[in-house]
Amino acid sequence: MMSLFWIVIRQLAEIEAMAASKKVITREEWEKKLNDVKIRKEDMNKLVMNFLVTEGYVDAAEKFQMESGTEPDIDLATITDRMAVKKAVQCGNVEDAIEKVNDLNPEILDTNPQLFFHLQQQRFIELIRNGKVEEALEFAQEELAPRGEENQSFLEELERTVALLAFEDVSNCPVGGLLDISQRLKTASEVNAAILTSQSREKDPKLPSLLKMLLWAQNQLDEKAVYPRINDLSTAMLEDPAV
Amino acid sequence: MTTNTTAATTNNTAINSSSKYGNQDPGSYFIDVARQYSSPVGGETELEPTELNTVKSSGGFLVVSIDKLSVKYTSVNLHGHDVGVIQADRPAPEKRLVYYFEIYVKNAGAKGQIAIGFTNHAFKMRRQPGWEANSYGYHGDDGNLYRGPGTGEAFGPTFTTNDTVGAGINYTSQEFFFTKNGALVGAVYKDMKGLLFPTVAVHSQNEEIEVNFGKKPFAFDLKEYERQETMKQQMKVDKISLPPIVSYGLVRSYLLHNGYEETLNAFDVASKSTIPPMYIAQENGSGEQDIAYALAQRKALRQLIRNGEIDSALTKLREWYPQIVQVEKSATCFLLHSQKFIELVRAGALEEAVHYGRIELAKFFKLPGFDDLVQDCVALLAYEKPHQCSVGYLLEESQREIVADAVNAMILLTGPNVKDAQSCLRSHLERLIRQLTVCCLERRSLNGGQGEAFHLHGALKLHSGKRAKCSHL
Numbered sequence: 001m002m003s004l005f006w007i008v009i010r011q012l013a014e015i016e017a018m019a020a021s022k023k024v025i026t027r028e029e030w031e032k033k034l035n036d037v038k039i040r041k042e043d044m045n046k047l048v049m050n051f052l053v054t055e056g057y058v059d060a061a062e063k064f065q066m067e068s069g070t071e072p073d074i075d076l077a078t079i080t081d082r083m084a085v086k087k088a089v090q091c092g093n094v095e096d097a098i099e100k101v102n103d104l105n106p107e108i109l110d111t112n113p114q115l116f117f118h119l120q121q122q123r124f125i126e127l128i129r130n131g132k133v134e135e136a137l138e139f140a141q142e143e144l145a146p147r148g149e150e151n152q153s154f155l156e157e158l159e160r161t162v163a164l165l166a167f168e169d170v171s172n173c174p175v176g177g178l179l180d181i182s183q184r185l186k187t188a189s190e191v192n193a194a195i196l197t198s199q200s201r202e203k204d205p206k207l208p209s210l211l212k213m214l215l216w217a218q219n220q221l222d223e224k225a226v227y228p229r230i231n232d233l234s235t236a237m238l239e240d241p242a243v
Numbered sequence: 244m245t246t247n248t249t250a251a252t253t254n255n256t257a258i259n260s261s262s263k264y265g266n267q268d269p270g271s272y273f274i275d276v277a278r279q280y281s282s283p284v285g286g287e288t289e290l291e292p293t294e295l296n297t298v299k300s301s302g303g304f305l306v307v308s309i310d311k312l313s314v315k316y317t318s319v320n321l322h323g324h325d326v327g328v329i330q331a332d333r334p335a336p337e338k339r340l341v342y343y344f345e346i347y348v349k350n351a352g353a354k355g356q357i358a359i360g361f362t363n364h365a366f367k368m369r370r371q372p373g374w375e376a377n378s379y380g381y382h383g384d385d386g387n388l389y390r391g392p393g394t395g396e397a398f399g400p401t402f403t404t405n406d407t408v409g410a411g412i413n414y415t416s417q418e419f420f421f422t423k424n425g426a427l428v429g430a431v432y433k434d435m436k437g438l439l440f441p442t443v444a445v446h447s448q449n450e451e452i453e454v455n456f457g458k459k460p461f462a463f464d465l466k467e468y469e470r471q472e473t474m475k476q477q478m479k480v481d482k483i484s485l486p487p488i489v490s491y492g493l494v495r496s497y498l499l500h501n502g503y504e505e506t507l508n509a510f511d512v513a514s515k516s517t518i519p520p521m522y523i524a525q526e527n528g529s530g531e532q533d534i535a536y537a538l539a540q541r542k543a544l545r546q547l548i549r550n551g552e553i554d555s556a557l558t559k560l561r562e563w564y565p566q567i568v569q570v571e572k573s574a575t576c577f578l579l580h581s582q583k584f585i586e587l588v589r590a591g592a593l594e595e596a597v598h599y600g601r602i603e604l605a606k607f608f609k610l611p612g613f614d615d616l617v618q619d620c621v622a623l624l625a626y627e628k629p630h631q632c633s634v635g636y637l638l639e640e641s642q643r644e645i646v647a648d649a650v651n652a653m654i655l656l657t658g659p660n661v662k663d664a665q666s667c668l669r670s671h672l673e674r675l676i677r678q679l680t681v682c683c684l685e686r687r688s689l690n691g692g693q694g695e696a697f698h699l700h701g702a703l704k705l706h707s708g709k710r711a712k713c714s715h716l
Contacts, residue, residue: 023689030681037680038279041644043699044497044673050703051494052510059509067503067542069549069640207490207672210702212483214675217682217697224689230678233489236671238678 025227027240045070047207054196054205056083074201078104082195089188094123101191108198115194117147117154121161122187125178128164137165269656270574271612272668273649277578280636280645281619287338287696292331292441292456299330299368305445313453316352316445324369327445330362331456334438335412337693340472343411343465344441345422345455348383351403352450357383359410361419361439372442377435380444381410381421381428388421388431399428407462412439414694415472425462436691493672500534500670502541502651534666536658540564541651548647549640553583560650567653575653577607578646581620585637588623596624 049070052061058079061072081104088097098119101108109116120143127136140162148158160175167173177183193203211233218229228238294311305314305327316327335342346359360372360380373380373389380389383402387395402408402423409422412433420430443454455461491514498507540563547556557579560568568576580603587596600621607613619634626632636642655667669677676699683697 025685033681033685034674034677037677039673039676039680039699040279040641041276041648042641043703044670044676046703047672047676047699048494048497051490052506057510057513060506060513063509064498064503064506067506067545068501069644205490206703207494208485209477209480210679211485211489211493211675212480213697214679214682215483215485216480217679217686221682221686221689225685227685230675233486233675234492234671236493236674236678238674 023225024241025225027228027238030228030238030241042070047210049073051205051207053079054201054203056086056192058083074199078199082192085195086188086192089119089122089191090184092126092129092184094119094126094187097191098123101195104195105198108194112194113147113151114154115190117151117157118187118190120144120147121157122184124161125164125183128170129179133165140165268570268574269664269668270578270649270653272574273578273645273652274574274612274616276648277616277642277645280639280641281634287698289336289338290333291336292333292344293458294332294456295329295443295454296332296440297329305329312455313349313451314443314445315350315451316448319448320354320356320446323374325446326369326371327450328358328366328368328370328372328442329444330366330368330440330442331454334364334440335361337414337438338687338696340415340469340695341411341413341465343409343461343463343468344457345407345409345461345463346443347407347453347455348402348404348451349453350449350451351383352445352447354447355384355401355403355450356444356446357402357450357452358389358442358444358446359408359421360389360442361410361412361435362442363435363437363439366440366442371444371446378442379419379431379433379435380442381408383408388429390431398431399423409461409463410441411465411468413472415476417693422463425464427463427468493675496534497670497672499538500651500655501648502538502545504538504542507538534655534670536660537654541654544650544654545647548582548650549643551582551586551589551643553579553586553646556650557583564654564657566657567650572606572610574612575649577604577613577616578649580604580607581616582643582646584620585623585642588629589638593624 045064045068049061049064049068049072051057052064053072053074053076056079058076061076061079064070065072065076081100085097085100085104088094088100098109109119124136124139124144127133127139144158144162148155161178163175164170164173164178167175170176171179196203214230214233221227222229226241228241230236231239295307295314297307297311304316304318304320304325306317307314307329311332314327314329318325320326331344346357348357351357356371358371358373358380360378362372362375362378366372366378367375370378371380371382371389372378373382373395374392376391378389378391381387381398382389382395383406385395386397386399386401388398389395399421400423407424411420411422412418413420413430416430417433418430419433421428441454441456443452445452495507495510498504498510540559544556544559547553547559557568560579567573568579570576580599584596584600584604587593587599604617604620607617619637622632622634623629623637626634629635630638652667655661656664658667661667665674680697680699683695687694687696
């Protein structure tokens, strides 16, 4: 009992010492610093444009260009093509998607065997989903198996995928997850990223990484200072320092 | 006429903020924004070392070339206190990720006792870098690293005639690093605070080296090193997870805040058809009611101002929100009138501009907070090619945007549920970017002031920089 008491006392002392060594920045001081930051509206607009373009909001990007005067740093037509490929995968039209990717730039699949494998895998999954077992079997032998032989890391995935053939009720089998919508989304975002990379663009918009950086920077600063934080990104409300 | 009230505060007494703009015309915030544009956007510029400091060197033992970029040991060394040591003219800049410089060994001389490193301002200019406290040096004759008094420690290969050797400071990891012929040799923790000078030393007859402070391309791929350092940092940051669709919601609220109505509609339509459908922001959450206020009016006014149709904008404002343009000497009125003046200059209607200026701008002339901007406006008249003059910034698109932003904010302030003036002045997104900027700055200043700061302008340019490099290769 007594020892527990001392542990608590020691912990309190430690917390106090830590707090004492931290710089305390009041809300007023902090707001002054916030006001002193120089941010240009056109840079904010560029950040938003980057999000719209990378996430594929073509129409919104077009309107935003008109309403804000922000030039997209990419030909908007290429977004339309990219989104058409993504959508095709999302809807399960994998064959169509592969054709579209090759129309865009045949090098994308040539130089990216993993992506090609995942697309073929998705094609197989769609065949199973549609109950075309014979076609799926043929496809697995002709298209999937050779890929698996090419690359050890594909083999495991291949076996897991082909296992779908073994079950009558595929939606309720151990590998049933492959039939989930999330598998399509995963493949779709992989194609999306590959197309962006082929256009020498970053595959992710800048905004989320800046938001992560904000959370990280706040965590880092917590070690040295007590200051008004923003805890809820969606409201961006400044919260009073807890002293 | 009352001078202590403004359009917004007469209309809405609930606005009460502890901020700088709480007790005055909230529109004056945009006057400050406009003022920022009179100077170019800069990250931080620090002077870099460009040559060797010939005044403060161990003059008797070495000869410095006329361009102050190479040194030669001309005497015969006799002891440990006749080192030919020389510092750069300026300390290594600190407000960045990395500082780096190189030497090329033209002649290793009699003994090849060449050293490269960093020293502080108090360094004794008769000794090798690394032999004294507050100095670090990588030495050519034994490949050892010396730090402070004491013996050297095994570090890397030796270096001699025809080798290029580099020394750098990584401010993020707080390390010195050294290179030889373009390859990294190693890094060592930097337990020195304060400004550091790039330093080189020669210590036997005929030793001769050339220093490269970056005027010529480096043997070491510094850009790649910096990219990898940034990646390391990025990987730590990437581990943090974000609440789902927070980016999406912030973009949406940005569009809403600024009255980019058509973009918003297209955005909403698209996000309904995504797979799976994007969630649509709840109507009463996150203060969206406030910023959804008067969307159509704000959109229309922004469009007019962006087109330079200031008269029409003023007419609409008088009709829809008379309280905003009621006080003649308010910041919003000033911005609108000065923009009208600017539009006249742009159209070449100088006489009309003069006339308009006399009626609408003259009253701001002696008014504190406005006088400098009035002067800038009027100065436009003085130039034959106003676009290219020092106040040419006024003719840029950004100026219209500021006026549009001011009007937009003033309308938001007239909304029924406004609790906080700040939330009308800045979008959520902008508040977050400001918070990020200040956190990074504050963290740096608590860490001895070294390293990179965050600047949105620079962060957005990073990518295009990378692409530029690709096309360069």
